[in-house]
Amino acid sequence: MPTRIPIRRRFRRISLVITLLAVPAVGAQPPVTAVVSGAFTDEQAARGEKIFxxxxxxxxxxxxxxxxxxxxxxxxxxxxxxxxxxxxTMPDDNPGSMTPDEYLDIVTYLLKVNGLPSGTTLLVADSTMLSATKLDFPPSAAPPSQR
Ligand code: HEC
Known part of the structure; x- marks a missing residue:
């Protein structure tokens, strides 16, 4: 299945910086994967931090x-x-107990604390968008805005 970058969101202007990265072809993996920077907001990550x-x-x-x-x-x-x-699988003692948005907020928090840049676009629980967001963490974790 080709990776589709969601450029059809109706109500907000997409201002994602999208880099296409050639990934070495391994088995049946798609040859090109999108890295989406700024695919979540600080507000979303802050909510995720609280939930975490x-x-x-x-x-x-x-x-x-x-x-x-x-x-x-x-x-x-x-x-x-x-x-x-x-x-x-989480929380380990009660998997699936939270809303999709709560899980999503936590994911954005994890992206942020592992050094991925936030932006102006909300990450949404749309499988196309989530699948197109390839994790490409910098070697050192903290984003410039944090410590
Ligand atoms: C009751 C204890 C417990 C709670 C609460 C819990 N976890 Fe976990 N979590 C675990 C255990 C135990 C593992 C290791 C499971 C394994 O490796 O099979 C784990 C593994 C993980 C991993 C995989 C770590 C890795 O190295 O890839 C992630 C991510 C994670 N938890 C996130 C969360 C998040 C987010 C929450 C809150 C929504 C949460 N956990 C709540 C016990 C817990």
Missing amino acids: GGKCAECHEKKDVTNPDFRKKWNGRTARDLYELIRT
Whole structure:
């Protein structure tokens, strides 16, 4: 299935910076994957931070999901992979108990604390958009705006 970049959202102007990255062809993977920068807002990530503090922090310290191993593990996968993992398995003691938007907010928080730039577009729980958002974490985590 070709990767489609959602440029059809009706009510907001899309101002995504989209970089097309050639990925070495491996097996049946699509040859080109979109990296979408600024695909979430600071507000969304701030909501995610609060939810993380309330629902996840009892088992996870922030550093569990912001360390180099975490980034290495998730680099090259998509926001959808991360979203689906969290949505279907977390919180560990009550998976699937939160709303899609809450899971999405947490994902944007994780993108932000792992160094991906925020922007003016909300990340939405649209599988096309999530699938097109390839995780491409910088080697050092903190975005310039944070510490
Ligand atoms: C009751 C404890 C508990 C809670 C609450 C919990 N988790 Fe987890 N989480 C775990 C355990 C245990 C694992 C390891 C599971 C495994 O590896 O099979 C895990 C694994 C993960 C992973 C995979 C880590 C990796 O290295 O890829 C992520 C991401 C994650 N949790 C996110 C969350 C988020 C987000 C929340 C809040 C919505 C949450 N967890 C709440 C216990 C918990």
